[in-house]
Amino acid sequence: MKVILKEDVESLGMMGDVLEVKDGYALNFLIPKKLALSATRGNLKQAEVLKRIRLKGEAKRREDALEQARAVADLVLEMEARAGEEGKLFGSITAKDIAEEIERKVNIMVDKKHIRLESPIKQTGEHDVEINFYANVSATVKVRVRGEEAKKEKAEEKKEQ
Numbered sequence: 001m002k003v004i005l006k007e008d009v010e011s012l013g014m015m016g017d018v019l020e021v022k023d024g025y026a027l028n029f030l031i032p033k034k035l036a037l038s039a040t041r042g043n044l045k046q047a048e049v050l051k052r053i054r055l056k057g058e059a060k061r062r063e064d065a066l067e068q069a070r071a072v073a074d075l076v077l078e079m080e081a082r083a084g085e086e087g088k089l090f091g092s093i094t095a096k097d098i099a100e101e102i103e104r105k106v107n108i109m110v111d112k113k114h115i116r117l118e119s120p121i122k123q124t125g126e127h128d129v130e131i132n133f134y135a136n137v138s139a140t141v142k143v144r145v146r147g148e149e150a151k152k153e154k155a156e157e158k159k160e161q
Helices: 023-029 040-071 096-106 148-160
Strands: 002-005 018-020 037-039 076-081 090-094 122-124 125-134 135-146
Touching: 002 040, 002 122, 023 037, 040 096, 040 125, 040 135, 076 090, 076 096, 076 125, 090 135, 096 135, 122 135
Parallel strands: 076 135
Antiparallel strands: 002 018, 002 037, 090 122, 125 135
16 A cells, blocks of 8 residues: 655654555554555645655754754863773763763753764773764764872862962
């Protein structure tokens, strides 16, 4: 059965797409949930309108993503965590921690799912972290992780002055 998607459906298609799906899937799921319309002549005209709306929305989201990427490009995040003598952290720095620090520093909300971190950071030092804002729109931030002993050294330096 041919249907026109009224909304984006994961692993199926985007709003305005005309697709061939099994009758049962269309009649029992897509159409009752108002995710799709049957592909009649009149509805095919509506599909063109839906595609234009989708393309305008995508252009706006891409522009917003580019703006966010420019704002965080070359950003350096200073983070502190408890660490042992060799610089191994007792805990870890996660994508959630990085997202919160970006929001605190430059007031931009970043979904932790968009932060490309192979595994949580468990070592002090400098780490490059990629953030994907949209398809083919990303930025790299540096995360400098210092152990808490560095915090104590700073406090001692201030006392000496």
